[in-house]
Amino acid sequence: MTKKNPLSMHVDVDDFLPATDEEKAYMVQMRPSTTFFRDGCKRLFKNKVAFVSLIVIILITVSAIVIPMVWPYSYDAQLGVQPGKPVDASFNNLAPMEYSKSEQARIEAGESVFPHLFGTDAAGRDYFIRVVYGTRISLAVGFFASLVVLVVGMTLGSIAGFMGGKVDMVIMRIVDVIYSLPDMLMVILLAAVMRETLGPAIEGTVFARIGSNIISLFIIFALLYWCSMARLIRGQILSLREQEYVLAAEATGAGAKWIITKHLIPNCISVVIISTALQIPSAIFTESFLSFLGLGVNAPMPSLGSLASDALNGITSYGYRLVIPAIVISLIVLGLNLFGDGLRDAFDPKLNQ
Amino acid sequence: MDSKTLRYIVKRIILAVVTLWAVITITFFVMKAVPGDPFASEKAVTPAAKAVLEAKYGLDKPLFEQYLNYLDGAVHFDFGPSLKQRGRMVTDIILDGMQTSAKLGLIALLIATVAGVLMGSTAALKRNSIFDRIIMVITTAFVSMPSFIMGTLLLMLFSITLHLVPANGAAQGGMILPVVTLALYPMSYITRLTRSSMLDVLGQDYIRTAKAKGVSQRGIILHHALKNSLAPVITYFGPELAYIVTGSLVVEQIFAVPGIGRAFVNSITGRDYTLIMGTTVVLASLIVIMNLVSDIMYKVVDPRINLE
Numbered sequence: 001m002t003k004k005n006p007l008s009m010h011v012d013v014d015d016f017l018p019a020t021d022e023e024k025a026y027m028v029q030m031r032p033s034t035t036f037f038r039d040g041c042k043r044l045f046k047n048k049v050a051f052v053s054l055i056v057i058i059l060i061t062v063s064a065i066v067i068p069m070v071w072p073y074s075y076d077a078q079l080g081v082q083p084g085k086p087v088d089a090s091f092n093n094l095a096p097m098e099y100s101k102s103e104q105a106r107i108e109a110g111e112s113v114f115p116h117l118f119g120t121d122a123a124g125r126d127y128f129i130r131v132v133y134g135t136r137i138s139l140a141v142g143f144f145a146s147l148v149v150l151v152v153g154m155t156l157g158s159i160a161g162f163m164g165g166k167v168d169m170v171i172m173r174i175v176d177v178i179y180s181l182p183d184m185l186m187v188i189l190l191a192a193v194m195r196e197t198l199g200p201a202i203e204g205t206v207f208a209r210i211g212s213n214i215i216s217l218f219i220i221f222a223l224l225y226w227c228s229m230a231r232l233i234r235g236q237i238l239s240l241r242e243q244e245y246v247l248a249a250e251a252t253g254a255g256a257k258w259i260i261t262k263h264l265i266p267n268c269i270s271v272v273i274i275s276t277a278l279q280i281p282s283a284i285f286t287e288s289f290l291s292f293l294g295l296g297v298n299a300p301m302p303s304l305g306s307l308a309s310d311a312l313n314g315i316t317s318y319g320y321r322l323v324i325p326a327i328v329i330s331l332i333v334l335g336l337n338l339f340g341d342g343l344r345d346a347f348d349p350k351l352n353q
Numbered sequence: 354m355d356s357k358t359l360r361y362i363v364k365r366i367i368l369a370v371v372t373l374w375a376v377i378t379i380t381f382f383v384m385k386a387v388p389g390d391p392f393a394s395e396k397a398v399t400p401a402a403k404a405v406l407e408a409k410y411g412l413d414k415p416l417f418e419q420y421l422n423y424l425d426g427a428v429h430f431d432f433g434p435s436l437k438q439r440g441r442m443v444t445d446i447i448l449d450g451m452q453t454s455a456k457l458g459l460i461a462l463l464i465a466t467v468a469g470v471l472m473g474s475t476a477a478l479k480r481n482s483i484f485d486r487i488i489m490v491i492t493t494a495f496v497s498m499p500s501f502i503m504g505t506l507l508l509m510l511f512s513i514t515l516h517l518v519p520a521n522g523a524a525q526g527g528m529i530l531p532v533v534t535l536a537l538y539p540m541s542y543i544t545r546l547t548r549s550s551m552l553d554v555l556g557q558d559y560i561r562t563a564k565a566k567g568v569s570q571r572g573i574i575l576h577h578a579l580k581n582s583l584a585p586v587i588t589y590f591g592p593e594l595a596y597i598v599t600g601s602l603v604v605e606q607i608f609a610v611p612g613i614g615r616a617f618v619n620s621i622t623g624r625d626y627t628l629i630m631g632t633t634v635v636l637a638s639l640i641v642i643m644n645l646v647s648d649i650m651y652k653v654v655d656p657r658i659n660l661e
Contacts, residue, residue, distance in 0.1 A: 176368055177368070177371055177372050177375050180368060180369070180372045180641060180644060181372060181375065181376060181379075181637070182376075182595055182598070182599075182636065182637045182640040182641065184595070184599035184602075185598075185599065185633050185636055185637050185640075186376075186379070186633075186637075188602075188617075188621065188633075189379075189380060189383060189629065189633050190383065192621045192629065193383050193384065193386060193387055196387045197386060197387065281497075285499055288499055288501075289499060289500075289501065289599075289603070292499075292501045292603055293602065293603065293606075293618055293621070294621075294622060295621070305499075305501075308501065308502060308505065309501075311505075312505060312607065315505065315508070315509060315513065316513055319509050319513065319514075322505050322506075322509065323506070323509075326502040326505070326506060329499065329502060330494075330497055330498050330499075330502065333497045333498075333499070334493070334494065334497035337496075337497055338493075
């Protein structure tokens with residue numbers, strides 16, 4: 001082929017041949033489309049701290065749910081007390097992995113006895129299962145209390161945001177006042193009073209099984225902690241309604257339903273989920289604080305706070321009984337806080353700027 | 354001070370007054386909702402004696418009049434007699450406990466603030482150094498630990514295992530552990546707060562300008578960076594005090610410190626209603642007033658901030 005003059009205006013016919021499929025495929029820059037959710041998950045899993053906390057929380061939650069189902073001892077059974085027999089005091093205050101006299105005898109007879117991993121408490125109850133059960137209660141209280149806060153806060157917040165005007169003003173003034181109330185003192189006061197009033201009121205209903213103190217804890221959360229959630233949601237609604245892309249969607253003829261499902265909810269939901277997630281550790285915190293003051297779960301039900309509080313009496317000789325629930329509760333709160341922070345970093349891209 | 358700041362301060366004071374009124378009202382009506390009367394104790398009281406007692410404490414009057422009387426008393430810091438501690442006025446019990454608690458709380462507040470600001474600014478200035486990392490790990494752990502767990506673990510470690518300090522808060526040197534327990538959480542929080550606000554300030558243009566003008570490293574840190582990064586710490590004074598007040602409830606219980614926090618917890622377990630009401634109102638007022646002061650100070654210190 002002769003060398004072409006670079007200044008030649010002659011058109012090369014080859015340039016106008018249709019491209020082969022191979023060439024076409026080479027030109028296309030296609031990546032699988034990613035949703036906001038998947039994108040956030042990718043960022044979340046890249047964050048090592050958040051990922052480890054998530055695994056720790058899942059491990060604790062699963063074992064709190066599964067272990068009581070398979071464990072041979074129950075959280076409220078006093079092992080030394082059996083019908084028709086005198087109380088066997090050798091079951092009380094066993095050290096970890098120690099056996100009582102009757103159990104020792106059974107082992108010598110060749111029977112296998114399930115060990116008391118953490119020993120037993122002063123009433124002869126297996127301490128390991130009490131810790132596991134306490135974890136279950138604490139987690140459940142944290143989760144449902146946050147749910148209650150979410151529902152109340154979302155309802156009032158969106159009412160204030162959508163209605164505006166006088167309704168908004170009244171709700172926001174109430175929020176201002178509740179927000180500046182010293183929350184812990186009010187929680188203690190309400191818990192102390194509801195202990196007296198709720199018990200008889202719910203007797204015989206399903207609620208009695210949960211215990212009046214836990215119910216009153218939920219009511220207190222519904223009364224006092226909805227403020228920040230309501231504020232958040234109202235703020236989101238007000239600012240999102242003014243966004244240009246909502247205006248653009250309206251201009252291109254999108255209906256209200258489309259705007260709410262495609263623009264308002266996806267933009268609002270991450271903030272709501274994150275603040276709910278961060279509410280859980282604070283609810284667990286509050287419950288354990290109240291349990292420690294003797295206002296928490298009803299006996300014999302254990303929670304991590306009440307276990308720690310009970311252990312305080314025997315602290316000189318049975319220190320491990322305090323350390324175990326203390327470690328569990330710190331792990332849960334730390335894990336949830338770090339995971340919540342990770343969630344916020346991953347799902348709130350506006351913060352990254 | 355411009356008129357906008359003034360209007361904010363007035364608005365903030367009105368909110369504080371309304372909050373105080375709400376606290377007193379809630380406490381009063383919530384306590385009235387408790388079933389049974391305050392004189393139902395171990396000994397049976399004859400109807401005649403009961404009538405005399407009710408007349409003495411003004412309980413025979415209509416509810417609304419009782420409420421007005423209580424409101425009037427609360428404003429004058431008079432909460433009537435204690436129901437369980439015979440012959441003692443609630444105000445006296447509170448004042449008694451307050452002396453110990455105030456000492457405990459103020460020392461903890463001072464230690465937390467000074468140590469927190471020092472550690473936070475050092476961590477920010479030596480960002481990503483080993484010191485910074487260690488500080489961040491430790492403060493994260495402390496922030497996640499409830500005060501009662503912190504307190505009992507310290508008690509176990511330093512009093513029971515190592516025998517370094519007495520476990521009883523009333524003994525000689527017994528205040529050390531309660532103060533440390535109370536100070537650790539706010540100290541960690543202030544450290545993190547100062548660190549992030551210091552990092553923010555160090556990236557500002559006026560720091561570069563000062564550097565360009567030839568101000569020494571020390572001068573920049575003391576006069577430009579530290580001063581400006583302290584504004585968020587001032588807003589934290591309110592929540593910090595609230596934390597110390599509620600923290601003192603458990604800390605005084607753990608270390609047997611004869612303060613107002615222990616009086617409050619004992620009044621709850623002992624169902625001493627006038628004492629519960631009195632302590633709630635006093636502690637709540639303390640927190641509300643401190644929040645008010647720290648909000649106003651924040652606005653005055655840094656007028657750029659729009660708090661509306």
